Amino acid sequence: MTTGDRTWKPLELVKVTAEYLVSKQVPNPRLDAELLMVATLGLKDRCNLYAGFEREISGKELAGYRELVRRRAAREPVSRILGRREFMGINFQVTPDVFSPRPETELLVETALDVVRPGREKSMMTPGKTCMAGNPGGDGNLPEELIRALDMYGADADETDLREFELPQPIGETPLRHPPNPPERRGKASVPGYEGPILDLGTGSGCVAVALAALLPAARVIAVDASAKALGVAGRNAAEAGVADRVEFRQGDWFGGCRSGETFALILSNPPYLVDGDPDIWPEVSRYDPPAALYAGGGGLDCFRRIIPPSLQWLAPGGRIFLEVGAGQAAAVTGFLRNAGYIESAVVRDYGGMERVVTGMAPAAG
Secondary structure, eight states: OEETTEEOOHHHHHHHHHHHHHHTTOSSHHHHHHHHHHHHHTOSSHHHHHHTTTSOOOHHHHHHHHHHHHHHHTTOOHHHHHSEEEETTEEEEOOTTSOOOOHHHHHHHHHHHHHHOTTSOGGGSOTTOOOOTTSGGGOSOOOHHHHHHHHHHOTTOOGGGGOTTOOOOOOOSSOOOOOSSOOOOOOSSOOTTOOOOEEEESOTTSHHHHHHHHHSTTOOEEEEESOHHHHHHHHHHHHHHTOTTTEEEEESSGGGGSOTTOOEEEEEEOOOOBOTTOTTSOHHHHTTSOGGGTBOHHHHTHHHHHHHHHHGGGEEEEEEEEEEOOTTOHHHHHHHHHHHTOEEEEEEEOTTSOEEEEEEEOOOOO
């Protein structure tokens, strides 16, 4: 591809685009420039982008890429532009009817998996894991010309690029605490015999439920959401991931989707916890995610007040609840759990140091 006398190659154009997105105050400019280029060229992933660094961009490809970049510069999220978002290594369909999966929610799933199988191989499921510049595909025998290209164009594609759309939040004061007394180690790769059942409250795109079903191949997952449109998206995502036979989607308001007499080994939820009007909420979130999936009253705590008190009746003795929380909310949510009768509550920080997941254990029977 040429513009005037200029011929562009993918990584050259990515670098220029990243600089342009910086000028527009777009978060994660390098990562976004790469993802848009991958989509434009019809590549499988970012590894292929770096492997094909010597190819030239056609005029048609340049025009398509420019349009995608224009939309991103206007703060439209990449997930909305492409209609897809990766979560726990699974590609999810994203529509205006659902909250776009976030890397921080992967910690919610990871924390539950740590309890179920604490000895698993985590390197396969690191939040935001991707083929990074400087190590595409993890192959240590890279051609010299590819190494040179990575040195020239990939230096700014570091781990900070992975925190797409994470809101700037203050770090809490509570020290990192992992769930105490984890069960016996069950192996690194999977727990074929773990059956659950597991409840996902407010499933949205289905990312949590589908990821759990994919990683726990014997588990049965119930996923509840108040939105029929969201459940439609979630159902399609489960089918694409090959787990539709083990995830049951139900419409209802929180536990309104559960049936009398049911109990669950695990309950997970990423409920709305943002405060409407918070100036720290990025345009990518406030303009494009459905408000019902974002905002809660009472300082963002109202959904926790609705979920936690009745939740013990739906947990089996010794079962656990896992809740994603916002900045500064962990102490309050921990207090709600204790007041409801939970034991062994714990708080887990994300990789940015923020208290992100609160968990509690149901008392043993008797």
